[in-house]
Amino acid sequence: MASPADNAARNPAEAARAARTELRSRQLLDAAARLMESDGFHGVSMQALAAEASVSVGLAYRYFGGKDDLLLAVIVDVLDAFAARVPPAIEGTDDPVQRIAAAFRAYCEVIDEHRHAAVLTYRESRTLGPEGREKIKKLEVDTSEPLRTALRAGVSSGHLTDVDVDLVAHDLLLIAHGWALKHWYFEQHLSFDDYVGRQTALVLRAVLSPEHREQYRELTGGV
Amino acid sequence: MASPADNAARNPAEAARAARTELRSRQLLDAAARLMESDGFHGVSMQALAAEASVSVGLAYRYFGGKDDLLLAVIVDVLDAFAARVPPAIEGTDDPVQRIAAAFRAYCEVIDEHRHAAVLTYRESRTLGPEGREKIKKLEVDTSEPLRTALRAGVSSGHLTDVDVDLVAHDLLLIAHGWALKHWYFEQHLSFDDYVGRQTALVLRAVLSPEHREQYRELTGGV
Amino acid sequence: MASPADNAARNPAEAARAARTELRSRQLLDAAARLMESDGFHGVSMQALAAEASVSVGLAYRYFGGKDDLLLAVIVDVLDAFAARVPPAIEGTDDPVQRIAAAFRAYCEVIDEHRHAAVLTYRESRTLGPEGREKIKKLEVDTSEPLRTALRAGVSSGHLTDVDVDLVAHDLLLIAHGWALKHWYFEQHLSFDDYVGRQTALVLRAVLSPEHREQYRELTGGV
Amino acid sequence: MASPADNAARNPAEAARAARTELRSRQLLDAAARLMESDGFHGVSMQALAAEASVSVGLAYRYFGGKDDLLLAVIVDVLDAFAARVPPAIEGTDDPVQRIAAAFRAYCEVIDEHRHAAVLTYRESRTLGPEGREKIKKLEVDTSEPLRTALRAGVSSGHLTDVDVDLVAHDLLLIAHGWALKHWYFEQHLSFDDYVGRQTALVLRAVLSPEHREQYRELTGGV
DNA sequence: AATGAATGAGCCTTCATTCAT
DNA sequence: GATGAATGAAGGCTCATTCAT
Numbered sequence: 001m002a003s004p005a006d007n008a009a010r011n012p013a014e015a016a017r018a019a020r021t022e023l024r025s026r027q028l029l030d031a032a033a034r035l036m037e038s039d040g041f042h043g044v045s046m047q048a049l050a051a052e053a054s055v056s057v058g059l060a061y062r063y064f065g066g067k068d069d070l071l072l073a074v075i076v077d078v079l080d081a082f083a084a085r086v087p088p089a090i091e092g093t094d095d096p097v098q099r100i101a102a103a104f105r106a107y108c109e110v111i112d113e114h115r116h117a118a119v120l121t122y123r124e125s126r127t128l129g130p131e132g133r134e135k136i137k138k139l140e141v142d143t144s145e146p147l148r149t150a151l152r153a154g155v156s157s158g159h160l161t162d163v164d165v166d167l168v169a170h171d172l173l174l175i176a177h178g179w180a181l182k183h184w185y186f187e188q189h190l191s192f193d194d195y196v197g198r199q200t201a202l203v204l205r206a207v208l209s210p211e212h213r214e215q216y217r218e219l220t221g222g223v
Numbered sequence: 224m225a226s227p228a229d230n231a232a233r234n235p236a237e238a239a240r241a242a243r244t245e246l247r248s249r250q251l252l253d254a255a256a257r258l259m260e261s262d263g264f265h266g267v268s269m270q271a272l273a274a275e276a277s278v279s280v281g282l283a284y285r286y287f288g289g290k291d292d293l294l295l296a297v298i299v300d301v302l303d304a305f306a307a308r309v310p311p312a313i314e315g316t317d318d319p320v321q322r323i324a325a326a327f328r329a330y331c332e333v334i335d336e337h338r339h340a341a342v343l344t345y346r347e348s349r350t351l352g353p354e355g356r357e358k359i360k361k362l363e364v365d366t367s368e369p370l371r372t373a374l375r376a377g378v379s380s381g382h383l384t385d386v387d388v389d390l391v392a393h394d395l396l397l398i399a400h401g402w403a404l405k406h407w408y409f410e411q412h413l414s415f416d417d418y419v420g421r422q423t424a425l426v427l428r429a430v431l432s433p434e435h436r437e438q439y440r441e442l443t444g445g446v
Numbered sequence: 447m448a449s450p451a452d453n454a455a456r457n458p459a460e461a462a463r464a465a466r467t468e469l470r471s472r473q474l475l476d477a478a479a480r481l482m483e484s485d486g487f488h489g490v491s492m493q494a495l496a497a498e499a500s501v502s503v504g505l506a507y508r509y510f511g512g513k514d515d516l517l518l519a520v521i522v523d524v525l526d527a528f529a530a531r532v533p534p535a536i537e538g539t540d541d542p543v544q545r546i547a548a549a550f551r552a553y554c555e556v557i558d559e560h561r562h563a564a565v566l567t568y569r570e571s572r573t574l575g576p577e578g579r580e581k582i583k584k585l586e587v588d589t590s591e592p593l594r595t596a597l598r599a600g601v602s603s604g605h606l607t608d609v610d611v612d613l614v615a616h617d618l619l620l621i622a623h624g625w626a627l628k629h630w631y632f633e634q635h636l637s638f639d640d641y642v643g644r645q646t647a648l649v650l651r652a653v654l655s656p657e658h659r660e661q662y663r664e665l666t667g668g669v
Numbered sequence: 670m671a672s673p674a675d676n677a678a679r680n681p682a683e684a685a686r687a688a689r690t691e692l693r694s695r696q697l698l699d700a701a702a703r704l705m706e707s708d709g710f711h712g713v714s715m716q717a718l719a720a721e722a723s724v725s726v727g728l729a730y731r732y733f734g735g736k737d738d739l740l741l742a743v744i745v746d747v748l749d750a751f752a753a754r755v756p757p758a759i760e761g762t763d764d765p766v767q768r769i770a771a772a773f774r775a776y777c778e779v780i781d782e783h784r785h786a787a788v789l790t791y792r793e794s795r796t797l798g799p800e801g802r803e804k805i806k807k808l809e810v811d812t813s814e815p816l817r818t819a820l821r822a823g824v825s826s827g828h829l830t831d832v833d834v835d836l837v838a839h840d841l842l843l844i845a846h847g848w849a850l851k852h853w854y855f856e857q858h859l860s861f862d863d864y865v866g867r868q869t870a871l872v873l874r875a876v877l878s879p880e881h882r883e884q885y886r887e888l889t890g891g892v
Numbered sequence: 893a894a895t896g897a898a899t900g901a902g903c904c905t906t907c908a909t910t911c912a913t
Numbered sequence: 914g915a916t917g918a919a920t921g922a923a924g925g926c927t928c929a930t931t932c933a934t
Contacts, residue, residue, distance in 0.1 A: 017913095017918090020918095021918095037349075038349065039349065040265075040347070040349040040350055041265075042263075042264075042265035042350075043349070043350070045902080045903060045904080046903075046904060046905080047903080047904090047921095055919085055920095056919060056920045056921060057904090057905085057920085057921070058905090058906080058907080058918095058919065058920055058921070059918080059919055059920075061904090061905070061906080062918075062919080066904080066905080067903095067904065067905090122345055122346070122404060123345065123346045123347075123349070124346075126261075126262070126263050126266075126346070127263060127266075161428075163425070164421055166412065167413075167418075167421055167422070167425070168425070170401065170405065170408075171398060171401070171422075171425070174397055174398065174401050174404075174405075175394060175397065178393065178394070178397050181345065181397075182393065182397075185360075185393075189389065190390075195390075198387055198390055199390070199394075202386070202390075202391070202394070202429045202430070203429065205384075205428065205429045205430075206425045206426065206428045206429035207425070207428075240893090268927080268928055268929080269928070269929060269930080270896090270928075270929090273896095278894090278895095279894060279895045279896060280895080280896065280929090280930085281893095281894065281895055281896070281930095281931085281932085282893080282894055282895075284929090284930070284931085285893080285894080289929080289930080290928095290929065290930090463897090463934095466897095467897095483795075484795070485795060486711075486793070486795040486796055487711075488709075488710075488711035488796075489795065489796065491923080491924055491925080492924075492925060492926075493900095493924080493925090501898085501899095502898060502899045502900060503899085503900070503925090503926080504897095504898065504899055504900070504926090504927080504928080505897080505898055505899075507925090507926065507927080508897075508898080512925080512926080513924095513925065513926090568791055568792070568850060569791065569792045569793075569795070570792075572707070572708070572709050572712075572792070573709060573712075583854075607874075609871070610867055612858065613859075613864075613867055613868070613871075614871070616847065616851065616854075617844060617847070617868075617871070620843055620844065620847050620850075620851075621840060621843065624839065624840070624843050627791065627843075628839065628843075631806075631839075635835065636836075641836075644833055644836055645836070645840075648832070648836075648837070648840070648875045648876070649875065651830075651874065651875045651876075652871045652872065652874045652875035653871070653874075686914095714906080714907055714908080715907070715908060715909080716907075716908090716917095719917095724915090725915060725916045725917060726908090726909085726916080726917065727909095727910085727911085727914095727915065727916055727917070728914080728915060728916075730908090730909070730910085731914080731915080735908080735909080736907095736908065736909090
């Protein structure tokens with residue numbers, strides 16, 4: 001059976017349609033993230049959302065099935081971005097500590113780019129039904145796996161002290177989301193690079209084993 | 224003008240009325256926190272809320288003026304608890320590091336006791352109007368002041384390295400809220416005391432200056 | 447525990463409230479029957495219905511729970527009228543044939559008085575969910591029981607030939623509803639009394655045993 | 670102007686097209702009757718209907734102009750079936766009584782074959798606009814004409830007593846529809862032939878003049 | 893002070909209908 | 914002729930808020 005992409009290659013009409021479909025989805029997803037971030041899930045009506053995305057209400061339903069599903073799609077969109085961006089970011093090196101720092105930076109970058117949507121994970125997850133919540137929990141765990149793997153490697157290699165890997169991973173993710181959650185506060189004091197750099201330094205000082213501290217001076221802020 | 228308390232002292236009927244008023248406010252506040260935590264602000268109707276609090280709808284309006292105000296009151300109630308509990312908790316010692324640890328523990332305890340309401344700060348703050356949001360921001364800053372003061376003292380005294388006090392304070396508060404935000408995750412792995420202990424250890428290792436590390440072995444987990 | 451009626455006897459306020467409640471229900475039921483008869487269940491909006499009944503939409507929901515339930519209530523209201531009116535109507539005599547005629551007339555009278563609602567049983571029963579449909583089926587069977595009992599008595603006593611009681615009962619009820627279903631047609635040709643009289647005559651001629659025909663000349667139209 | 674049939678005779682392509690057109694109309698009509706019978710006119714969407722008929726939505730509009738028109742077409746389809754089937758059925762005999770019985774049986778057969786659509790006349794006629802309703806009323810009258818003619822002949826010839834022909838015709842039609850309206854009830858007790866036979870017997874006993882009763886023993890159930 | 897019946901604006905969703913391809 | 918993506922008006926229902934008692 002021919003895939004849509006195959007058809008597209010041969011059939012310009014198919015390609016145009018697929019492109020329009022993709023465009024619409026993106027419009028809707030972005031509009032939803034933007035509006036829900038500022039007014040909350042319940043503060044946004046589907047009509048407002050459709051208007052913001054420049055499509056009709058009916059089409060929003062055709063594409064996403066319902067308001068809940070749209071929220072879920074927005075959240076999954078961010079989690080997918082994590083899955084797409086974090087692994088490549090840590091491939092440049094084998095050094096576990098560099099990997100941790102790179103992963104954390106990648107998480108922060110994705111959050112910065114999806115700042116509107118990122119907060120929804122924390123704010124609106126209760127809005128979803130149990131199945132939606134389960135799906136997200138699972139994706140969150142999957143998503144944080146690269147970080148946990150790097151942390152475990154660091155502990156094994158002796159670069160890190162014997163920390164609670166799950167707890168540290170959770171803290172790193174929480175701190176990464178902190179950039180979006182308290183963005184109204186930080187944007188007046190700190191650039192994105194400062195935020196990432198200082199948080200990286202703090203965390204590494206907390207977990208690096210004494211004998212490796214010197215080695216990562218530039219990451220721990222020269223202390 | 225005589226305060227209610229003054230009247231109460233002289234008039235038993237006044238005292239009884241004041242007590243009933245207090246009781247009803249508390250019922251409403253607790254019911255609101257309980258219901259809103261599990262169903263979200265928008266998932267709870269005023270009629271459900273009044274029923275949960277065993278009060279009539281009309282009375283809820285008389286006491287709190289409206290649904291938004293009730294949400295605000297619930298959130299302020301937690302922030303008040305911080306203001307009431309944290310300062311006493313750090314008075315027992317002059318050691319800046321002990322003070323930091325004590326303050327963090329106190330924050331965590333308040334959050335644990337108000338777990339339902341604590342998450343509302345993160346989840347529903349967008350629901351409030353701008354004035355409500357401003358009020359909360361201000362209270363949050365006030366509330367974290369003891370922690371910042373202790374951190375500044377620690378930096379001055381040389382116990383801590385020259386960290387970004389605001390950032391560390393923010394991280395500590397975020398981590399304290401993490402207990403409520405991800406409670407569904409932690410409750411299967413970690414006791415409250417473990418959570419507080421391990422997080423304290425991590426943070427202190429990040430900020431203690433090298434020459435004081437030995438001194439706080441029992442707080443940093445013996446590393 | 448005091449029943450509402452008991453309270454009403456002692457408490458004028460209770461009585462007034464109960465009366466108003468009853469009035470509202472009646473307004474809603476009548477408005478629903480009237481509107482649904484002319485435009486069909488789906489042709490009437492709850493807002494139109496509430497307006498017709500001079501109450502707010504919200505109140506219609508408080509009283510009946512939903513549009514379906516309101517339809518069900520309208521239908522049950524007619525069936526209740528059958529149950530209330532038919533048994534007394536046949537008590538005046540022990541003659542099975544007179545009882546049948548009296549029962550049929552009573553059915554027709556109730557249908558004439560609830561002409562709007564009576565057609566809904568036939569028209570909108572598919573609209574109801576399975577439970578609603580079951581409930582109605584049961585009530586319909588209960589409702590036609592007096593007629594079937596009289597028919598069985600007639601067969602036993604030899605007044606009637608050995609007819610299929612269920613089928614004749616069904617026909618009588620169908621014909622009674624016919625007055626409402628085709629009212630637009632009959633009202634130009636036939637008075638209500640003519641309709642009832644002629645249909646009674648037809649049916650009795652069909653079921654009376656030969657030896658009793660003479661006896662009921664005035665019912666069978668003197669043939 | 671050449672009729673489609675004429676074209677078809679000369680042009681195979683035309684013939685094929687006409688056949689396909691006919692097939693599609695039939696698919697749509699049947700799908701509509703099937704779906705509307707179980708879910709009601711308003712319970713079926715045009716998209717569901719098109720899907721059931723394996724046709725695109727747009728095509729359904731091209732063929733029938735709109736949802737109301739489709740309903741009208743379904744109903745007219747049944748009424749056409751009456752017009753097509755009843756006259757031939759009564760041609761076999763000149764006996765007015767046999768003709769009445771044959772006509773009634775033919776009505777019942779058509780209803781049995783179009784059970785889905787037959788109920789729509791009763792259930793959804795209010796859905797149609799006034800013009801649609803008028804058209805149907807007229808067709809109904811036309812449709813019952815053979816029956817009325819036979820009844821009049823029976824009265825004239827003395828086979829029947831001097832009954833109200835319109836009323837008896839109405840009753841017969843109502844009873845014929847009863848097979849579809851209460852099919853859920855009868856199908857458990859009675860076969861189609863039993864239904865027709867017993868109803869015929871009942872009606873004939875009601876209208877046959879005394880001196881002809883013996884003659885139609887086999888139709889009146891041997892009484 | 894306390895109640896809860898009553899209101900009605902607003903929201904999610906469906907679906908008849910159109911029209912570009 | 915044929916398709917199905919797109920539209921948007923309309924409807925069922927909820928719930929914050931009010932007010933007569």
